[in-house]
Amino acid sequence: MSLSFPSGAVCSALILSLACQTTSSCDKVGGSARATGVDADRAWAHLEAQVAFGPRPSGSAEIEACRKYLEAELKAIGFTPQRQSFKDKTPVGEIEFTNLWAEIPGTDPKQGWIVMGSHYDTKRMPFRFVGANDAASSTALLLEVAREIHKGPRSPFTYRFVFFDGEEATLPEWAGQDNTYGSRHHAAELKRVGDHTLIRAFVLLDMVGDKDLRLTRDSYSDRRLIDCFFGAARKLGLGAHVDGKALEIRDDHLSFMAIGVPSIDLIDFEYGPHNSYWHTADDVVANCSKASLAIAGQIVMGGLVELEALLR
């Protein structure tokens, strides 16, 4: 992901509203018996396992090993993960990308879908970049969120969990179309078959393992979705971990905003002093924490209850 330039194009999604008008408010928590957090030990083990594969840039043998790990974990939970492979031209040549996705059908087809995502590729760098936070942390958390929602109780909403390939730019700088390859392809395919109209919200996780966790207030993200997740955090006594710096974050959520889906990026874009660990050799396990994954898990699970109440 990257920061937008202040003069960046006005994003049309800023004026999107949620597809369904409702009198429900984010302040009303539904009576869900779903888990209120995730198993942080498991999430931490997923983070360490991904880092152990080494750098995992798109098209590498290491990302394929990581993909197989994610597939095995999803199958162990009870999912039937799907591969979505495609080739795209990049500034460093053609690359075959592969998204992974899995879903849980909702009990009420009329309620539509909630899509959640994380990228699992790491940025190709001239040094050993293992991406413990970017993006092993969010990928680990998404697996565990998927586990908890799979455990039930069944939601009226269909949940789709997507692990994106190719979020990172192949060149050092984020420019043009050299980024978000996987999410753009997934969103384009949803639109091609007409399923994009079923998606009520897209929730992106990225960089959630920072020891000093404080989620950024991303200017592109839908205000009502921010209220759901940040409001849930405040109710849980976790207000110190949200409402970070207001920044324009360019990330996989823009791919879903482009197909008309209200979206949020749950990201802490302040990794180390002045974000100095981001995209550096300091993005290592030692600079992440299991406690942060636990906190992020609570915020996500709490926020989803608020989100479902808002959408119903």
Ligand SMILES: [Zn+2]
């Ligand atoms: Zn990155």
